[in-house]
Every structure is written in structure tokens, then in C-alpha cells.
Amino acid sequence: MLDADFFLRWMNALADAVDREAGRLTELDAAIGDADHGTNLQRGFTAVRAALEKDAPDTPGAVLMLTGRQLISTVGGASGPLYGTLLRRAGKALGEEAEVSRAQLAEALRAGIAAVAQLGGAKAGDKTMLDALEPAAAALDESFAAAREAADEGAAATVPMLARKGRASYLGERSIGHQDPGATSSALLVGALEEAAR
Amino acid sequence: MTGPVGIVLVSHSAQVAESVADLARRLAGAGDAVPVAAAGGVADGGLGTSPELTARAAHQVDRGAGVAVLVDIGSAVLTVKALLAEGDELPEGTRLVDAPFVEGAVAAVVTAAAGADLDAVEAAAVEAYDYRKV
Numbered sequence: 001m002l003d004a005d006f007f008l009r010w011m012n013a014l015a016d017a018v019d020r021e022a023g024r025l026t027e028l029d030a031a032i033g034d035a036d037h038g039t040n041l042q043r044g045f046t047a048v049r050a051a052l053e054k055d056a057p058d059t060p061g062a063v064l065m066l067t068g069r070q071l072i073s074t075v076g077g078a079s080g081p082l083y084g085t086l087l088r089r090a091g092k093a094l095g096e097e098a099e100v101s102r103a104q105l106a107e108a109l110r111a112g113i114a115a116v117a118q119l120g121g122a123k124a125g126d127k128t129m130l131d132a133l134e135p136a137a138a139a140l141d142e143s144f145a146a147a148r149e150a151a152d153e154g155a156a157a158t159v160p161m162l163a164r165k166g167r168a169s170y171l172g173e174r175s176i177g178h179q180d181p182g183a184t185s186s187a188l189l190v191g192a193l194e195e196a197a198r
Numbered sequence: 199m200t201g202p203v204g205i206v207l208v209s210h211s212a213q214v215a216e217s218v219a220d221l222a223r224r225l226a227g228a229g230d231a232v233p234v235a236a237a238g239g240v241a242d243g244g245l246g247t248s249p250e251l252t253a254r255a256a257h258q259v260d261r262g263a264g265v266a267v268l269v270d271i272g273s274a275v276l277t278v279k280a281l282l283a284e285g286d287e288l289p290e291g292t293r294l295v296d297a298p299f300v301e302g303a304v305a306a307v308v309t310a311a312a313g314a315d316l317d318a319v320e321a322a323a324v325e326a327y328d329y330r331k332v
Contacts, residue, residue: 040246072280076246078273081280119279167272 001099006196007063008052014192015045021188028181032168036077037181044075044083060100064091064108078166079182082116082129083189089115106140113137120165127161127168127175129182136190144197151190155183203310203319204259205234207303208252208269208278210245212238214299222303228311233259234303247277249287256288264291264316266306268323270299291316297323 018025018041026038048070057063064087072084090112094100100108113133122128132154139150156179163175166182205222209215215238223234235255240246256265265288269275278294281287293316295302302323309322 036246072277072284073249076240076244076248076273078276080247080249081273081276085280085283115283119276119283 001101002060002105003099004056004058004060004063007060008056010193010196011048011052011063011067013195014189015049017188017192017195018042018045018185021185025181025185028179028184031178032163032171032175033181034077034167037079037185040075040077040079041083041185044071044080047071047074059094059096059098060105061091061094061096064088064094067091078120079185082120082182083185085119086112086116086133088112102144103141106137109133109137109140122165125161126164127158127180127183128163128165129180129186131155131158131161131180132183132186132190136186144194148187148191148194151187155179155187158183200263201261202232202313203263203306203316204256204261204265205232205303205306205310205319206252206255206259206265206267207234207236207238207299208247208255208267208274209236209238209299210247210270210272210274212236212243214238214270218300218303221300222307225304226307226311228307232307232310233261234307235259247273249277249281252277253281253287256292260289260292262291264293264319265289266293266295266310266316266319266323268295268297268299268302268306293320295320295323298326301326301329 022038022042029035029037048067051070068084068088071080090108093108093111124134132151135154136147136151139146158180163169168175207215207219215236219234219236235258237251237255240248267278305322305326306319309319
């Protein structure tokens with residue numbers, strides 16, 4: 001079973017990963033976006049780290065809700081409302097349980113992913129974060145490692161795709177050949193989850 | 199019983215939001231009759247969308263008759279949608295209006311200045327999409 005400590009480890013591992021990979025995320029975003037994905041997420045997760053430290057929530061759902069809330073209010077770019085909605089909706093789905101199973105987490109993530117898809121109007125294959133998150137949430141029923149692998153593969157699979165959402169979509173054919181920054185940061189989120197489970 | 203519909207303009211750029219607000223007020227000849235607030239850029243003046251500035255602007259223009267929010271692109275759209283989904287961040291009767299930013303803002307302010315309700319303000323702003331230029 002997964003408790004609030006596990007979720008705090010997950011969010012802190014994600015903040016570390018964002019710090020570590022911010023340069024690469026921004027580089028990817030420079031190719032097909034507006035070159036701020038890494039810095040935006042870093043600003044968001046710096047606020048998340050501070051908020052979780054100041055007021056460590058005592059349930060899994062509350063950890064995700066507080067994280068999502070911080071991201072919505074501090075990121076400044078589209079990834080704020082998107083990741084904020086993902087985590088808040090997943091947190092809401094977990095309710096007030098003190099401990100949740102991996103299956104419950106997978107279910108909650110799927111609820112969050114559905115909310116993100118609705119908010120952004122995107123679907124799998126549009127070269128967005130959904131291309132990493134959807135296969136990962138499906139594989140999470142099997143194991144954390146399978147989820148991580150599915151997210152990494154999903155992010156890599158965005159390279160040949162034509163972007164249909166966000167700023168990259170204005171580039172049309174020129175968006176082909178670049179890995180999607182959002183799918184890449186989503187793979188970090190799933191990678192941090194596997195790290196927390198180790 | 200209630201005042202005019204409030205208008206909020208959310209852009210990635212503080213200058214764009216302010217300028218469009220000013221343009222709409224002047225073209226509408228609305229003076230201060232319609233509360234129009236600009237929420238542009240992020241708090242430090244950079245480009246982006248700030249939920250805080252957006253929520254503050256919406257509360258500032260709320261006179262009880264509803265608030266029409268017009269947005270430019272990308273994160274401005276997503277930020278307002280996310281705020282609306284939160285439920286308690288924006289005044290009751292706040293609506294994201296699907297309209298072109300400049301033309302929609304002018305139409306919205308003109309209509310609000312005539313004392314129209316939120317439905318009519320929204321309809322006027324949305325209609326701006328139908329105005330073909332060639």
C-alpha cells in the first residue's frame with residue numbers, strides 16, 4: 001500500500017528530476033515551442049517543494065491536490081493548468097484514504113488524464129503529454145517499472161508525430177522529428193513514481 | 199439591482215491586454231460605464247498567464263451581473279478553464295467567452311455598455327468570428 005510519505009517521495013523525486021532535466025526540456029521546447037517548458041516547470045516545482053515542506057499533507061490525495069494547486073498558480077505557461085489539473089483530479093479521485101493501492105493510483109491517474117484531455121482537447125497521437133501518460137497509466141496496473149518503460153517509449157514515440165495541439169501545431173510538418181517536451185516531462189513524472197517505489 | 203457585465207481580457211502580454219482594454223473602452227465610448235480589467239503576462243512582467251492576476255481582475259470587475267472573460271491563446275485558454283473548473287476561484291457567473299480577442303473585446307464592451315446581460319454580451323463577442331474581412 002502507498003501512504004502520504006510515498007506520495008511526498010514521488011513529488012520530491014519529480015522536483016529533483018525537473019531540476020536535473022530543465023535544460024533538456026527547454027531545449028526540446030526551443031525546437032517546437034516557446035523555449036520555456038523547463039524553466040516554467042522548475043518554477044512550479046520549486047513552489048511545490050516549499051509548499052509540501054511547510055505543510056506536509058497527511059493523505060495521498062492531499063499531497064497531489066496541494067501539488068496541483070501550486071502548479072496551477074505558479075507555472076505561468078500551459079503546463080501549469082495541465083499538470084495542475086492532472087494531479088488535482090487524481091488527488092480528488094483518491095479521496096481521503098490514508099493508504100491506496102497501486103491499482104487505485106492507476107485508476108486515479110486515468111481520471112486525471114481524462115480531465116487533461118478534456119481541458120486541452122487533445123487525444124493520443126496529437127504529440128502531447130497524453131502520449132506518455134496514457135500508456136503509462138495502463139501499464140501501471142502491471143508494475144511501476146512497466147509504467148516507467150511505457151512512459152519513456154510513449155515520449156520517444158512522439159518524435160515522428162505531427163503536432164496538433166499547442167504552439168507546436170503552428171509548425172505543421174516542421175514539428176515532425178522532434179520529441180514533444182510535454183511527453184518528455186510526463187515521462188519524468190512516471191519515472192519519479194518508479195523511483196519512489198524502489 | 200445589478201450593474202453592468204464585467205469584462206476581463208487575459209493575454210500573454212501585459213501590454214496587449216492593457217491596450218486592447220483601452221481600445222475597446224474608447225471605441226465603445228463606454229468611458230468608465232463598463233468595468234474592464236486587463237490581466238496580461240505574469241506577475242514579474244514577463245510573458246505568460248497568471249491565475250492570480252486573472253482571478254483578481256475578475257473580482258475587480260464583478261458587479262453581480264456576471265463576468266465575460268476573453269483570452270488570447272494557449273495557456274491563457276487553459277488557465278481560465280482550469281480556474282473555472284476549480285469552482286471557487288472566479289466570481290459566480292464568470293464565463294469564458296469563445297471570441298476573437300480584439301474584435302470580441304470591442305463587441306463585448308459595446309454590448310455591456312448598452313446594459314445587456316451576460317448572454318447578450320457573450321453572443322455579441324462570439325459573433326465577431328463571423329465578421330469576414332475579405
